[in-house]
Amino acid sequence: MFDYYLRLAWRRCRQNLAMVGLLVLTMAIGIASTMTAMTIFGALSGEPLPGISAHLYVATMDAREAVDKDSPDYKRPDSLLKFADAKALVDARHARQQVAVANSLTTFGRPAGKQSAQAYGLMAYGPVLQTFGVALRYGRPWTEAEQTAATPVVVIDTEVAQKLFGTQDAVGRSVTLGTHSFRVIGVSEPWNPRVQMIEVQQNPGTVIGQKAEFFVPAQAALDAGVGPFLAGECGKGAPVASFQSAAVAQCRWIETWLRLDTPSAVTGYGEFLAGYANAQQDAGRFVYPPQAKLFGTRAWLTLNHVVPDDVRLNLLLAGAFLLLCLINVAGLLAARFLRRQGDVAIRRALGASKRTVFVQHLVETGVLGLLGGVLALPLTWLGLWIVRMQPVGYAEAAKFSPGVFAALFVLSLAVGLVVGILPAWRVCRLPPALQIKLG
């Protein structure tokens, strides 16, 4: 029966190619624009670290230790802390896992050879690999003892290892970082958050996550003269901000991330954090009320507008446009079906039930929807290509993937069926006698 409907649909499509072309094109444009917007939205709206960042929280407080005449208000929650405060929070072990991290850009060299490479990475205090879910290909993370002793050890990713040593298994080799030689104790898989989540306030306009090519214990790096890429505000008499400086004892430059699994753990930690911050203010260190607060990863990204509003607005726009196309196609299909009441009347008179007539027309619109989907495929590709050409921070997210293909297939079939329900119902409703008379 189904293939008979298909043949019928095919026969009818051939009768009025212009009309069919118009219907298919309208559906294709609607589907393609929605798919384009959905691809970008999907890439940017998910968790930066799937399965991990949902449990991660960042600690914020107004930790300024001097009156700031230029901007006395605590305009937005600030995640940068002095190393001493971050250390105190990490050492308190109040959360399941905790780590303090800062971005660093530095040159890696081989002590003997001439190879060197610029690399972005994280200076960390605490179990950074475990907390951020960084997978190790070879070796091990650094131990507590190594961290306490500021032993010069480093974890590099497979790409840096390949670049420097020509092999991925670089465990046991030495690299120069700043003034010291560091021993490679681990080689990690390439790691980058899907969306920027670390130091978002220092990197406005960065949407796609920065990959971390190395991980190094913060104290060991500082000892070797390697500092954070950008140290935020520094204390009395010190500069407003400084770049790549290891003299950051007076500066707030490091973020503290915590893994908290349950709502009660979050509340508990919030109280602990507020207690810590208030104690600092009472002791006269912090000059403003600290307003300490925890932010979940998503809330933190939303607060800092990491993903531009445009992305969601474009999705809304595309959705509304698809709806318009659906109404349009439904109307044109209704007109098309009702013009053929004669054919339907004969089928009805020959014994076809309302249901079979309904199904027959739905099959036809489903076929049209799939045709629309086929045409939408190159159009979506074109749309994504146009977005990639745009001067926007999220251009990289506009990539075609198998998931997009599957979603496109489902969406176009759904469009075809939804669009067909009203016209098909309309055409099967009239009694056979009336239709013959009309015909």
Add this chain to the structure above:
Amino acid sequence: MRHTVKPLLHHRMMPLLVVLQVALACAIACNALFLLQQKLVPILTPDGVAQPQQLVVAWGIAPRGNPWPVSTLRQSEAELGAIPGVTSASLAASWPMQTTAEMNGTVLTEDKRIKASAAIYLGDRLRDTLGLKLVAGRDFSAREDAVVYKGVGVGTDGPTIITQALANRLFPDGHALGQVIRIGEQADAGRRTVVGVVAHLMRNAFGQDSRASIDYSMLFPGTPTDWPVPIFGVRVRSTAEVAGVLKAVKAVVQRELGPNMIQGVDPNYHTYAEMRETMLAQPKAAVWLLSGVSLIVLLVALVGIMGMTSYWVQQRTRQIGIRRALGARREHILHELQLENLLVVGVGVLLGLACAYGINLWLMRHYELTRLPWHYLPFGALLMLLLGQLAVLGPALRAAQVPPVVATRSV
């Protein structure tokens, strides 16, 4: 009128679909056009900078570790000023069309009655180098330009030059010269006395601006201490010398500051025209996107209305024949169908405008959008009504050609 409305109520599906389609198209088009207009503001508003291709800017000059000493920067500035072909050189902390270090904030009149969100451009000889047109008052004196602030300098008292738009906003009575502007609401905020007014100077945070508010800018003279990312700007005498000066600027900056620059991130050397192009690329792209979307929405609506109306008319061929046989003239039929379309589309437009407004209110609550100005609504309505008339013209003309003899046929 009655015989126009009645059949609409009788056969509801087609008119209903047209109403829905018009409403949706109208709501989308109104909001898209509104967004489009906002993206156009920075593109169409004059930014006040003269001969943008003759202004060479060096920025992103970040030091490793401690910030540059002011003496080093001033030394570099003097060497830049000595490059042949350079008429004016500036050392600045913030610069139009440059957003790595912005100074934007709320400024108020002394009595705190009127507020404005303005950009502050801080540096020496800025008016000369940017080529701003002074419309009242005077430029900063050499002594004012020579000031070195403790810290950034935004909280320090001193003179300022403001744009005409900001002057009109803060001092609507027209006497801006000599007035005092507070930089921020706090009690010990910096006070700046207006010594001059320039025609235009664009704010560098684009967002929800009107053509006036995007022109709220202030110039402060002097040089800040410990500013992490200084900017050099030099004005070039003629376009022919720009390439040579650009090269010389690069050489001077590299020679003077290169050894202490951060590794891995290079400074940028561009003409102001190029910086402007880069900054405006995003709004321009959005303009293309939004106009494309609006056009396609209107096209889809046009095709849809046309298709449905043509079926709706064809279905009534016989009735039209009867009416013709009973004495209705061709233009009667034509006008009747046009009136019918006007009614149906009109209902859709009313619904669509309500939707457009509702959507805008919702967007305002969830995103940083401003209110849809009411004068957009009649424009949107008119556009949709014209579209409807355009769509009905073909089918209506065809219907008017139906000969009376059709009435006698049993189809």
